[in-house]
Amino acid sequence: MTVPDTDERATTTDEPSARRAQTGADAAWPELMRLVFGGMASRLVGYCVRLGLPDAIGDDERTPQELALRYDARADTMFRVLRALAALRVLTETTPGRFALAPMGALLRGDRPGTLRPLARMLTDPAMTTAWDGLAHSVRTGEPAFDGIFGTDFFSYVGGRPDLSELYNxxxxxxxxxxxxxxAERTDLAGVRTVVDVGGGDGTLLAAVLAANPGVRGVLYDSASGSAEAAGNLRRAGVGDRCRIEVGDFFERVPADADLYLLKSVIHGWGDGRATGILRHCAEAVAPGGRIVMIDHVLPDVVGPAANALAYLTDVGMLVNGQGLERTRGDLERLCGKAGLSLEDVTPLPPTDFHWIESRPA
Structure with missing residues (x-):
């Protein structure tokens, strides 16, 4: 038998793996390009929403000439923007030179229930995108880049800009x-008399919980600015007579003697020190036999093929903008332990990416 020389053996052995590597690279190339160009796509969607294109198009079709006239722009450059949005599946080019909203674009209309317009405008605001320029600083120091760039913390900055504050809320x-x-469907309120929604904002969550449980009373606890819209929303939901609004600071205290404390998207907004303090206040205030429930994302221990990239991007976004972070179940167990709580249940809340995170005093 003739033995191939060294070069021949290497070529023969490496050909299948080389082909596999090339095939993998070919498959990965378009996906990587989407990530690399993602910043441009985000800026384009932000421009689209700030301009008001989804509302201007509405249920109709529009030409570049019509939209250029409306926005005092050039028809040829408007066409370039519209076709790029169509390539991103925000719009559809129904016939040459005529554009309608695609399903994603319809989600950006301001007059539709469930609109994502405020979120899209907020996340593409220059203040939000500029902070990412300081990512290297945040990774190196653990400090939010936002503070150094803008000379103040995120929430103080938002509070000083009424337009951004409105979008954030x-x-x-x-x-x-x-x-x-x-x-509301997941909440078992058997034996519960009073629910406190800590950081309850405009009352959306508490209204849903009280509407599903007619025998329960509620307390919405938030700052004066955070709860400004709550009274009207609770009244319109038909639960205003069973709920009171209490203004306060959850870093200092929470209302006492409730059977259930809900904290939706509160704990993930803060580092372990401040988050522990909030939970400790709840542990000290809860009535005997009561529960403290966080509604937040829970990261898996390992990033798998089906990982929700948005949760991880949110995590890094909080690194550059503030003090918060997304946590694993183990992280939450340790956090609860520091606050004098025992983590008892972590359950997904489909169809959302949130989890029901239930604890009781240890």
């Missing part, structure tokens, strides 16, 4: 709308 309300029904 509307975006958080919409996210809460998406999970409120699942929380």
């Amino acid at each position: 509307a975006a958080m309300s919409q996210v809460t709308h998406s999970v409120a029904a699942a929380v």
